[in-house]
Amino acid sequence: MSAGTQVAYYLDTQTDALLVGEATPARANNFTCPCQDITLPHSGFIVSVPTYWDVRADPRPEIAPDLPMALSSADFFAGHDPVLDAALAGLAPAPSP
Numbered sequence: 001m002s003a004g005t006q007v008a009y010y011l012d013t014q015t016d017a018l019l020v021g022e023a024t025p026a027r028a029n030n031f032t033c034p035c036q037d038i039t040l041p042h043s044g045f046i047v048s049v050p051t052y053w054d055v056r057a058d059p060r061p062e063i064a065p066d067l068p069m070a071l072s073s074a075d076f077f078a079g080h081d082p083v084l085d086a087a088l089a090g091l092a093p094a095p096s097p
Contacts, residue, residue: 008063019065021083028060 005026011017012028035048069083 005063009058012063013058018067019063020067020087021065021069022071023062023064023068026062028058028063 005024005028008019008024009028012019035050037046038049039046067086069086071081071083075082
């Protein structure tokens with residue numbers, strides 16, 4: 001399961017939060033469940049397998065933001081986050097007249 005998708009899902013469906021940025025990389029109909037680790041016999045790799053599937057009835061392929069903002073590779077490598085800048089500008093107190 002994706003913890004980020006879980007948080008976005010609950011913020012989107014149970015609060016008045018304004019989601020800003022990019023869509024989630026996972027379906028809104030993400031599942032939650034306890035998983036069990038299994039060791040693959042030939043490779044020795046360990047994989048986690050769900051023991052049951054608790055599916056939400058949400059058909060969206062993603063959780064889209066209310067205010068879409070993309071992060072370019074140039075911004076990323078320059079250490080610049082326009083989404084964070086926009087959020088912080090929105091939280092800043094209004095200048096005094």
